[in-house]
Every structure is written in C-alpha cells, then in structure tokens.
Amino acid sequence: MDHLHGALRRAAFRNDVPGAQLAVWCSGEAAEFEVGEERHGSGRAVRRDSKVPIGSITKTFTATLLMVLVSDGDVGLDEPVVEYLPELRRALGPTADVLTARHLLSHTGGLHAEVVAPPAGGSAALATSVTDLVQAPGAGFSYSNAGYALIGRLIEVVTGMTWAEAVRAILVKPLGIDLAFVAGSEEASSSTASGHTVNRALSLVRPVEQDLTSVEAPAGGLAASAADLVELAKMHLAPTHGGIDPGLVDPDHLAEMRRPVPGAVPFGLADGWGLGLALFHGDGAGWLGHDGTADGTSCHLRLDPESGTAVALTANSATGSALWNDLLPELRAAGIDIAEDAPAVESGPQKPIPKDCTGTYVNGDIAYSVVVQDDELHLVVDDEPAARLAVRDGFVFSVTDLSSGTAGRPGRFLRDPRSGRIDRIQIGGRVAGRQRDVA
Known part of the structure; x- marks a missing residue:
C-alpha cells in the first residue's frame, strides 16, 4: 500500500x-x-x-x-x-x-x-x-x-x-x-x-x-x-x-x-x-x-x-x-x-418539469424554493440561488451547483399518497414540507 x-x-x-x-x-x-x-x-x-x-x-x-x-x-x-x-x-x-x-x-x-x-x-x-x-x-x-x-x-x-x-x-x-x-x-x-x-x-x-x-x-x-x-x-x-x-x-x-x-x-x-x-x-x-x-x-x-x-x-x-x-x-x-x-441519478432523457413541483418547502428555519427560470428548474435555498435541477424518472432530480457547475447529490420530489400531489422534497437527505399558503 x-x-x-x-x-x-x-x-x-x-x-x-x-x-x-x-x-x-x-x-x-x-x-x-x-x-x-x-x-x-x-x-x-x-x-x-x-x-x-x-x-x-x-x-x-x-x-x-x-x-x-x-x-x-x-x-x-x-x-x-x-x-x-x-x-x-x-x-x-x-x-x-x-x-x-x-x-x-x-x-x-x-x-x-x-x-x-x-x-x-x-x-x-x-x-x-x-x-x-x-x-x-x-x-x-x-x-x-x-x-x-x-x-x-x-x-x-x-x-x-x-x-x-x-x-x-x-x-x-x-x-x-x-x-x-x-x-x-x-x-x-x-x-x-x-x-x-x-x-x-x-x-x-x-x-x-x-x-x-x-x-x-x-x-x-x-x-x-x-x-x-x-x-x-x-x-x-x-x-x-x-x-x-x-x-x-x-x-x-x-x-x-x-x-x-x-x-x-x-x-x-x-x-x-x-x-x-x-x-x-x-x-x-x-x-x-x-x-x-x-x-x-x-x-x-x-x-x-x-x-x-x-x-x-x-x-x-x-x-x-x-x-x-x-x-x-x-x-x-x-x-x-x-x-x-x-x-446516482439514472441517465436518460430529462423529463418535463412537473406542473405541481414549484413552490417553497421548509424544514425548520431552512427554506427550499423550487422555481422555473429560463425554462429550467432552479433551487433557491434561503433566498440564495443554489442549483439547477433536471428531473428524471420517478420524480428524481439531478443537482448542478450554479456557482461551480459541479454535480451535487441527487434529490427527489415526494407525493402525498392520498392526493398524489407533490407535497415534500428530499435533498441532502433532508425532507422539507411544502409551505402552506397563508390566506
């Protein structure tokens, strides 16, 4: 050795x-x-x-x-x-x-x-x-x-x-x-x-x-x-x-x-x-x-x-x-x-952006916002642009850091088993729930 x-x-x-x-x-x-x-x-x-x-x-x-x-x-x-x-x-x-x-x-x-x-x-x-x-x-x-x-x-x-x-x-x-x-x-x-x-x-x-x-x-x-x-x-x-x-x-x-x-x-x-x-x-x-x-x-x-x-x-x-x-x-x-x-995220064609994936997801004081920008899906963490997301099969997504261009750990969208609606995101092993709209 x-x-x-x-x-x-x-x-x-x-x-x-x-x-x-x-x-x-x-x-x-x-x-x-x-x-x-x-x-x-x-x-x-x-x-x-x-x-x-x-x-x-x-x-x-x-x-x-x-x-x-x-x-x-x-x-x-x-x-x-x-x-x-x-x-x-x-x-x-x-x-x-x-x-x-x-x-x-x-x-x-x-x-x-x-x-x-x-x-x-x-x-x-x-x-x-x-x-x-x-x-x-x-x-x-x-x-x-x-x-x-x-x-x-x-x-x-x-x-x-x-x-x-x-x-x-x-x-x-x-x-x-x-x-x-x-x-x-x-x-x-x-x-x-x-x-x-x-x-x-x-x-x-x-x-x-x-x-x-x-x-x-x-x-x-x-x-x-x-x-x-x-x-x-x-x-x-x-x-x-x-x-x-x-x-x-x-x-x-x-x-x-x-x-x-x-x-x-x-x-x-x-x-x-x-x-x-x-x-x-x-x-x-x-x-x-x-x-x-x-x-x-x-x-x-x-x-x-x-x-x-x-x-x-x-x-x-x-x-x-x-x-x-x-x-x-x-x-x-x-x-x-x-x-x-x-x-790793399976290679293959990129899937269309799920229509119900955008929004803000929270875990304690951490806020993950998923937004569409220039026809691409982006992740914003605590109001700071962080990464570009590419969705694959099974609502899994690859993560590319915006500042360095390097690939990060993949994540995924999670659906409510009853309604079928995307209600959570898992990234870096952490689950964040969709922020409820405030009337």
Missing part, C-alpha cells in the same frame, strides 16, 4: 487541500500516511496525532456511546425518549410518547435538520426548543442534527456527566484514543488543524474557525485523526475479521447498529441507514461508515465488517470530498473496493 502515500500527496495538491491523513486497517495491519500542513502557511506539519474537525462523523461516536448505555441496561432503544426527557411532552404533546432513541439514531425521528439552540439553559433546555416535526416519528428518513443533540442530552441525563465528559470517560479512554473538542467551553488542543475555504479561481486558501455551539456538539463537535477514526471502526468489525472488542458494547447491539432500519431511505446520501452508521452497498457486500464536513474540513470513514477493513480520511479543506473521490480508484488498486458514496 506504499503507493497510497504518493497518491494522497498528489490528490491533496490537485484539490488544494493544505493537509490530510489517510489510515487503512486491512488484514490486521495498519497503514497510515500524512501530508501537508495543519494550517496553511504555518509550516506546522500534519502528524499522525493531528486532530481535524470531523463534523458529522461525531454522530458515530455519539451513537456508539449511547449503545454502551444500552448494553449496560441504562437506556432502552425502543422506549419513549420522554421517559428520560419529560420536558419533551410539553414541546411535542402526544407525539413525544412514540419518539424513541432508535428513531433519533437512524434519522427517522422527524425532527428538523438543524438545532435551535435555546436562548438560556444550555442543553438542559434543549427539548423545549423542539416545537414541531417535519414528519411523524418512524414515517421516513430526514437527516437531523437536532435528533443527535437530543441523544447528547439523553446521555447527559443518564450518566450525570456532560456529553463531552461521557465521551472521554465512557468511550474514548477505553479505546485508548484522545479526541479534541471544537464546541462550547471545551478547548481544542494545540494539534487541532484549521479548516480552510478554497477559491480555486483566485488560488486563495483561507483558514477558517469552527462555529459550533455546545448544544450542537453531539452532532458535530469532535476533532480526531484518521488513526483515531480507524480505532473506533475496529469496534464495529467482526473480531474474527480483524476487529477489536474492548468489551464496551454487546456484540448483538453492535450488530443492531449495522442493520438497516426499515423505512430509513436516505436518498442521495447512502443506500440505507443503521444506528449512527450509513450503509453503502455498491455492487457488492455492504460497506458502512459516515461522512463529516465541519467549517472548512471534509472527512470520511468506511468499514467492511466481513473483510475486516477500515479506511479513514481527514482533510482540512472544504475540497476534501474531491480528494476522497480521487483516492477511491487508488484504494481499489490496492484491493480495497469501497462502494460509491451515494446512488
């Missing part, structure tokens, strides 16, 4: 990534590579233990931590969360009685995509900010940071610790790894890499700081090295295939995390979803993992329980996803055939 070091260096240079780490665990052996700088122009080299803000891969840590509590009998996956967070009943009414930890871990809880931080009271007041849902719990998949914020609060109530304290004491210390925290009062370590934005037209690479509140931390507040991510992945590999069993989670509960949740259809993100893990089938057996983007970073984790293989990439630039795509054929040449990240 030595050729991967050169491949990583070339891909980082080609995609204007200041620094990156690649870690591979295969056949019981580790291969680790680092290139570049922690912060552009600093001369501070990326090391094996450099921590990169991993964004939503934090959710896999939070989910695994909760499963430790499930294995210990402290939390029931299918018990109403309101049993632990009674304030949810005041916020959601009778719906609170059916919302479970399984729903929240699999993004089938119906919560808004983003966390609405309470004005006072911190995480203890979080549940009071959950005022409505995009769909009923269990009705389908809609990616939700708010759901993981609630899981973090649940962990705090059950353990009597802050979420950060519980992560350290219950999960990462037994795993023998040391993470950094990039939200709230937790100070990032001196080895935490900066995120970067890239203006390729002007050849500008600019460091950016992380902007995350402590309430959002369970959804995206960790920084880790690629080697740290592989250590977590080893828990989720079969011990007979190179996995490591630290004795934290019962094997049956680990298997539960890898099992696809019925109705969790993360269209455009993956082929299925378990508990804190996405499922990527590709053309063969399933890979699992998670992607994460923080402010100016892009990170990826993949694992195959059957072959005992895990791969992690951290990149301290928003262009890191392109680096990852460049590395996939290099990994394939090394015998590691990772499934593609997300289903």
